[in-house]
Amino acid sequence: MNSGVKTLGQFIIEKQADFPYAKGELSRLLRDIAIAAKIVNREVNKAGLVDILGDLGTTNIQGEGQKKLDVYANEQFISALSSGGECCIVASEENDDIIYIDSAVSHNAKYIVCIDPLDGSSNIDCNVAVGTIFSIYRRKSTNGRAALEDVLQKGTEQVAAGYVIYGSSTMLVYTTGKGVNGFTLDPSIGEFCLSHPELKIPEDGTIYSINEGNYVHFPEGVKKYIKHCQVEDAGTRRPYTSRYIGSMVADIHRNLIKGGIYIYPTTAASPGGKLRLLYECNPMAFIVEQAGGKASDGSSRILDIDPVTLHQRCPIFIGSARMVRQAEAFMQGNAAAGQDTQAEARLEELGIIGGID
Ligand SMILES: O=P(O)(O)OC[C@H]1O[C@](O)(COP(=O)(O)O)[C@@H](O)[C@@H]1O
Ligand SMILES: [Mg+2]
């Protein structure tokens, strides 16, 4: 291995200096998450060889069938957070209610972890990239046991957020509000090593990522935006490229590197949106904003949404700032906003401006 490589552990300790009052609790919490990610990575990598593919036959509170790997990953993260001592509550996609971490080591713990232990479950069995998404808050209450109110905080209150992508390589990408850094797992030493320092998402892009199979059920603004992406217009590098992996982590990771927009709007099946605010939308929005991008529900900033319930959903438009602004303009029925005249002319020519049949 080249000298000069920095491991995640070294980086976290080094960055602790950015927080004058830090006592290392958040550093240790991030360490615990990284340990669980390595264990899950080991199972993902040999998924076809061990009994970890397929359905478990149980259903979570979202009404979704749980995959064996969903539950395995959930157990690994909860156990690492329980034994690590820095977490007092876990809110997980796979658990109906919040989990109180009452282990002896965590009686003074002040951090709350919201987690999607395995993101992209529909891709598990066919060897397509999946991920883990996590969001960390400091508890607000000071006395007694932390409670649901400590979990239902706005995304702006996050102290850290990150994701792990189990893809052709395994990466952990996270932010503590001072930029975004990516680490690649080097299996030969079992360490996440800094590979993508200070990640910045391009201001604009040519990739749009949405499940067009739901097109008929999309809001008018989304239909118009998709048409806008498909217009032939060299001046604005269109038509854009459509890419949809079906794992939020993988689709957003690609856009973070190359530029692009990921949209999961309201649909007939999900009138409130599909993705969950606390452990999918908030953490990804924090990361993308820290990388210079934008994230909204089509009009309001995701991080300003007030959470009301643990598993609440919201629509999401996230990615390169210029593309999100444009999609928002279509959502507000203002197709001209952010458009250059040439494209606008094409849109009129194609009858896009003025409504879709
Ligand atoms: O199949 P659809 O409706 O396009 O939904 C795909 C989306 O749902 C998700 O799989 C939801 O996450 P989970 O797999 O964690 O439930 C996202 O990762 C993905 O972007
Ligand atoms: Mg998910």
Ligand SMILES: [Mg+2]
């Ligand atoms: Mg999941």
